[in-house]
Amino acid sequence: MAADKTFDEYQAIALAAVERFEGSPLQHLIGGVPAASVSGETFENHSPVDSSLLGLVASGNAADVDAAARAADDAFADWSGRTGKERKKILHRVADLIEARADDIAAVECVDTGQTIRFMSAAAIRGAENFRFFADHAPDANNGRSMPDEHHVNFSSRKALGPVGVITPWNTPFMLSTWKIAPALAAGCTVVHKPAEWSPYSAAMLSEIALEAGLPGGVLNTVHGFGESAGKALTEHPLIKAIAFVGESSTGSMIQAQGAPTLKRVHFELGGKNPVIVFDDADLDRALDAVMFMIYSLNGERCTSSSRVLIQSTIHDAFVTELGERVQALKVGHPLDPSTEIGPLIHPRHCAKVRSYEAKANNAGATVLVGGGERQGPDSCYVNPMLFTNATNDMEIAQEEIFGPVLTAIPFDTEIDAVQIANDIEYGLAGYLWTGDTGRAQRVARDLDAGMIWVNSQNVRHLPTPFGGTKASGIGRDGGPEYSFEFYMETKNIAIAYDTHAIPKLGKI
DSSP: OOOOSOHHHHHHHHHHHHHTTSSSOBOEEETTEEEOOTTOOEEEEEOTTTOOEEEEEEOOOHHHHHHHHHHHHHHHHHHHHSOHHHHHHHHHHHHHHHHHTHHHHHHHHHHHHOOOHHHHHHHHHHHHHHHHHHHHHGGGTTEEEEOOOSSEEEEEEEEEOOEEEEEOOSSSHHHHHHHHHHHHHHHTOEEEEEOOTTSOHHHHHHHHHHHHTTOOTTSEEEOOOOIIIIIHHHHHOTTOOEEEEESOHHHHHHHHHHHGGGTOEEEEEOOOOOEEEEOTTSOHHHHHHHHHHHHHGGGGOOTTOOOEEEEETTTHHHHHHHHHHHHHTOOBOOTTSTTOSBOOOSOHHHHHHHHHHHHHHHHHTOEEEEOOSBSSOTTOSOBOOEEEESOOTTSHHHHSOOOSSEEEEEEEOSHHHHHHHHHSSSEESEEEEEOSOHHHHHHHHHHSOSSEEEESSOOOOOTTSOBOOEETTEESOBSIIIIIHHHHEEEEEEEEEOTTSOOOOOSOO
16 A cells, blocks of 8 residues: 555644544553553653654553453453454454554554654555454464374364563554564454553554454553553563563563563564675666665664675675665655655654764764764754765674664675675574575575575565564564464364373283
8 A cells, every 4th residue: 555645635634643642641451441550640752753742641550561461361261262253253353444544543653653654554554464364364273283193193272372461662563563463362362562652652543443343352451651660560460471572682681581480481573683685696776776675664663674785895886886876865854745765763862872873883984975964953853864884794883783774885705705794793583685696595595594584575574474583683483373373372282092002011910
């Protein structure tokens, strides 16, 4: 779904959608009922577009999380006990309502996160697709495998794990929330969702849509708040059986420690510093398009962005020159303007972090070929897209996840060099490579130490495939019933013997 309205039309949609959040604070949804925080505390939510106050949001703590966890636990027996066909019907209605409100969701996300309408116009539709995909698999969620041997019939079955916690980030928050919540609900789990405090509005819209679609109260609960209060309480709560988290690697480490005393199952999609390798025999025009898209789309605020471009030395200078021209031409502007390619970053604190890498590049001896400097002043969330050249892989700009519209170019000579540079990083989420040599494509894809590899392509998500990373980039995989249901469900094996198997005899005289 492309952005098909004018700037003024999207502004009108956003204004009408955000107005509903004005006045009284945005509340939690617990047991199907809106609820203020037990403490009465709230926090302010500002738009990165112009720093304007969008509204107040209930600030949850352990008491609110406890209420939500108990509501999820109370609702679990009914929801998990329903047939998969019943769950499928309700989840398809959720998808229908998401599609009906797609423009509202997209406009709210633009104002709330700074992401551009050219990408957010499709995000809600992708969220609906997530619900439809897993809804269709709900009828078979409990099915297992038949594994006979010589003397036994073995068969397995699955059942929903229980109430689970879902903690989602602020970049494309609606789509990422559905990616975690849809399979949990399809599996028969109930959910307590803690969205990022910097982007609370679309999470509230999702929970309202779910209720309207007929999801019983308590099956999906939403608690707003900060990681150190609401998030920590969720990861430690004894009724919550698992935590699905998308975010920074350091936060994932803390969540794992917090959940250890209650032996929580964890699924983490964490950080990345993903390489895209361009060999001199590639289709260089297509490679250039993909390199640009995979770092400068979505404001560079995506875990799978290819933030390091490794370019074979024989084509390095010419490729970098073209890259520089394209980066220089990127249009930075208001996120609701369909012509805008890069909007404001999510928050002044994050914007300051991204801007700080200009100095790090200069101090390390790299060249800031394009971008840098302040844009609209130090308090603005807008940045000038950056391209760093003359870099080596040991520099901070090549090792640290910047999570913004910043690309570091590194030359290499041979295939062996490219793989060594690509793997010399603590992360291992994704890798991309461009080559016309099919043998090289197979070898490099095999040798890259990452959970997902795209050859001669940008990131194109196919829902049945496994999604996740190695090393500091995560634990576990999303995707299809084989992967997502494995996390949200327990597997039981039942062995039934024929009378032909031998039983050892002990104590028989």
